[in-house]
Amino acid sequence: MLALNITPINKEKTFGENELIVSRTDTRGMITYCNRTFINISGYSELELLRKPHSIIRHPDMPKAVFKLLWETISKNQEIFAYVKNMSKGGEYYWVLAHVTPTHDQSGTIIGYHSNRRRPKRNAIDTISKIYASLLDIELKASSTTTGLQKSYAELNNIISSSGKDYNELILSL
Numbered sequence: 085m086l087a088l089n090i091t092p093i094n095k096e097k098t099f100g101e102n103e104l105i106v107s108r109t110d111t112r113g114m115i116t117y118c119n120r121t122f123i124n125i126s127g128y129s130e131l132e133l134l135r136k137p138h139s140i141i142r143h144p145d146m147p148k149a150v151f152k153l154l155w156e157t158i159s160k161n162q163e164i165f166a167y168v169k170n171m172s173k174g175g176e177y178y179w180v181l182a183h184v185t186p187t188h189d190q191s192g193t194i195i196g197y198h199s200n201r202r203r204p205k206r207n208a209i210d211t212i213s214k215i216y217a218s219l220l221d222i223e224l225k226a227s228s229t230t231t232g233l234q235k236s237y238a239e240l241n242n243i244i245s246s247s248g249k250d251y252n253e254l255i256l257s258l
């Protein structure tokens with residue numbers, strides 16, 4: 085994947101509070117549509133993005149456990165809200181609050197997914213980035229990728245259950 089060859093740099097990109105970053109994927113997470121705001125902030129051309137895995141903009145600071153929860157939720161036909169730190173083609177990062185939903189055909193079968201992303205509040209980024217750093221630490225210190233993911237996913241579920249809220253409520257309360 086292209087993103088693997090990019091070195092992250094400690095420089096943030098932001099977008100307007102009235103802007104919406106939009107993309108759609110097929111059921112495997114391959115990009116089938118992205119809007120102009122997505123193209124502008126990601127630094128890729130439309131041609132570079134279409135039919136590529138969404139992980140093209142994955143930032144290495146993102147814990148795997150969050151994407152596991154995302155995929156488990158949307159493939160069960162449910163919506164999810166998630167804070168995501170993304171990486172542009174130039175290595176800069178940009179935080180988004182994503183709302184990911186399944187798209188259906190007339191018979192109700194999932195035919196893909198849709199994500200609308202807004203600019204997150206700074207306080208929420210401060211809170212979530214500490215949680216993500218602790219999950220990533222668990223993943224990186226584990227003896228294997230599988231063990232790391234199991235442990236960090238369990239920790240993510242602990243954080244959710246000790247909040248007394250369901251995951252989406254917790255995210256939207258930040």
Ligand SMILES: Cc1cc2nc3c(=O)[nH]c(=O)nc-3n(C[C@H](O)[C@H](O)[C@H](O)COP(=O)(O)O)c2cc1C
Binds near residue numbers: 140141146184198
């Ligand atoms: C509609 C949709 C939008 C997504 N948006 C992002 C995104 O903005 N950034 C990201 O890193 N992953 C996003 N993902 C998740 C990726 O498909 C992938 O699971 C993630 O980048 C982790 O990649 P990896 O499993 O190759 O490490 C999205 C998935 C879907 C279905």
